[in-house]
Amino acid sequence: MGIDPSFPSAWRADAEQAVSEWNSIAGKRLRFVLVSPEFADITFSVAYLGGAYGQAEFPANGEPGHRVRIDPSIPTSLRKLVFVHELGHCFGFRHTNLYVNGEGAGTVGGNVITETPREDANSVMNSGSSPNQSQGWRGFSKYDVTGFQNLYPIFMSPGMYAPGTLMKIVARSTGQALTVEGNSYATDARIIQHPYNGTGNDQWLLQDAGNGYHKIISRNTGYALTVQYDSYTPGGQLIQHPYNGTGNDQWEIQEAGLGYYKIRARNSRQCVNVYNNSSSVGAPIIQYPYDGNANEQWYITFAQ
Structure with missing residues (x-):
């Protein structure tokens, strides 16, 4: 992941923390590192979005969504949550409340992930219309973690994990x-x-x-x-x-x-x-x- 030079320096710590939060989830295939933007698969940048605080691309052609764009009007209290949320879109997550808010499946999925419910009021991937999105970062829900692990499961051959790993x-x-x-x-x-x-x-x-x-x-x-x-x-x-x-x-x-x-x-x-x-x-x-x-x-x- 990279951070475009246009990104305010005051936002950088929140972007780094957002990356760390996704990395903190155990038992998944992906791991993320910050690199120079010219080498990055996903880049944070600033854009005027006309009312939305953030916007991201979905994966396509076997690659993640490449851009997370953040509006300058974003409140400080919501930055980390929005950064985590938009990265989730780059990994393939739709809004968890997409059927509640009327989005529907559209043309890019909307499939319920194994071991997760159709709705989760505590998910970081609920849209901005959800009440929990106004409260700032409160951590992943149980089903956010399960969904990420099951979307990108890891199987490691013997010798690649610590003895006794269940x-x-x-x-x-x-x-x-x-x-x-x-x-x-x-x-x-x-x-x-x-x-x-x-x-x-x-x-x-x-x-x-x-x-x-x-x-x-x-x-x-x-x-x-x-x-x-x-x-x-x-x-x-x-x-x-x-x-x-x-x-x-x-x-x-x-x-x-x-x-x-x-x-x-x-x-x-x-x-x-x-x-x-x-x-x-x-x-x-x-x-x-x-x-x-x-x-x-x-x-x-x-x-x-």
Whole structure:
């Protein structure tokens, strides 16, 4: 990110703090640094906007929005909030209250991000018509953080993160997490989908199993994600089981596009799948040949 020479020096600290606030969100793929404007992907500048305090471009052609423009009339108390907000547009966020204020989806999206609600009164991405926007910077809402993590999820191969880093694995189709049923400590307990609650039965350690494969270990039990009976049959149930390294508990994690991953069993070459594309809480997790549907594509990001 860069700051145009036209930008008042008194505003620079707020711009730097806005960048730092986005950087402070853990578990996302992006990180931002301030550079000379001629080298920047996104540049802050001054412009007369006819009543709006800020304006930004949306991403296009695989690149972020390149400009954040700020009106000279912006009150000091709102600068940091507006700078954070406009950067959000450059990353691809629409107004969180776009359906409330009548904007509608338009031609540039308006899609609700996985694990976030349709409305969030505390979001920094609400438009200026929202009452919370008149109060200045109060921090990101819970769903701002979740939305940014899920829009730009990070998956790091073993060795790229600190030992013991916990991950959650979330189905694209439902937003529910890979979970040991009933918080069970029993060998061979089923794996299901369930709304994430952070109690340990839905948190996982990804560990190197060699040759490009991973073992996926339950936080609570230390047991590994396993294809039951070492089955090669489509629909084979996934369970937790003590790791034995025979291939039915080793997984290849491959990009599926748009920040999602497919998780493929070493032995059967079938993928982790929500049974029958179900949206039900408690639906079983099985293996099934990959066909590109959303019930076999997964967010892998830091557990909270």
